[in-house]
Amino acid sequence: MLKFFAPLLLFVVLAIFLAIGLQLNPRDLPSPLIEKPAPVFDLPDLASPEKSFSNELMKGQVYVLNVWASWCVSCRAEHTVLNRLAAMKVVHLVGLNYKDEPQDARRWLQQLGNPYYVNVIDYEGRTGIDYGVYGVPETYIVDKKGVIRYKHTGPVADSDIEQTFLPMIKQLKTEV
C-alpha cells in the first residue's frame, strides 16, 4: 500500500511546491527597509532647484513617498491613480524624481497634473540606492516617526489604494 502511495504523495508535494514557486513574483522582493527609519535625504526641489527639501521636514505626519521618472512607462499609468489619491486629500505625496532630467519631469507634471506635495531631484540615483530602489515606480508609506511601514513595487493601482493604502494611512494617522 505504502509502496503504491509514496511516489504519488511525493509527486503531489512536489507539484504543490512548484505551483507556489510559479505564482511568486520574482520582482516582488521583500524590502529589508520595512520597519526601519526612512533614509534621510536633502535634495533640490524640482519646482525650484535652488531650494532644497529634506524628508526630515515630514516628521510628525504620515506621508507617501513615490519614486518616479518621466522615462518610466508604467509611471504614466500610475500617475492618474496618484492624481486621484491626491484629490482625496488624505495624505501628502512626496515625489522622488529618480535619474530624470528635471525639465522632462517638470513638463510631465504640467501635462499630466501634479499630485505631489513636493518633488525632489535624485539626479544620480544615490537616494534611490539608499531606499533600495530597483524598479521604478516604487511607493513607500512612512509613519509619523519617519519609519517605513510599507513598500509597493511597480505601479500602484486603484485597488491597491482602496485595499492597502487608505486603510494603512488611516491606521498610521491614529498612532502617536
Add this chain to the structure above:
Amino acid sequence: MRQLMIIFAWLLSMAVSAGVEFREFKDSEQEQAYNSLIAELRCLVCQNQNIAESNADLAKDLRRQVYEMLHQGKNRQEIADFMIERYGDFVMYRPQFHSKTLVLWLAPLAFLLAGLLAVAYIIKNKRKQPVADTLDEKKKAEIHALLDDENNDPDKGEGA
C-alpha cells in the same frame, strides 16, 4: 566568412563591454576586491545577472557605489552589509549565513543526510530479507548431511 567573423567579434565585444568603466585603483588588492564584489552582487533589474555583467542603469550605479566605497577605505564586509541593508539578502549571490537563510544553507545537507539514511535503510532491509526458499527437501537433506559432516570433522578442533 570574414564578414561573419567580424560580426561575431563585434557581438563578443558588446557582451564583454558591460561593467568595464575605466576605474583606477590604489593597488591590485583593491582592484581584486572590486571585481569580486561586482561579480557577487546581483543586478536586481535583470535578476539572473550580476552587476559586473549587467548593462542596466542600476547595475552601473551600484558599480559606482562599490567603487566609491572601496576608495573610502570600506572593506568587503562593510560594502556587502551596505547592499544587504538596502536590497535584502537577495542582492548577494551567496547570501550570508543567519537565521533567515538557515534553511537555504542547510537544506542541501539535510537532503543529503536524508538520502544517505534512505540508502542505509534500504540496504539494511535487503540484508534482513531471507533468501528465497527454492530448494526441495531432498537437496536440503543433502546440505544438512554435508554440514554435519564438516562439524564432526576432527580436524576442526572445536567443532560441535
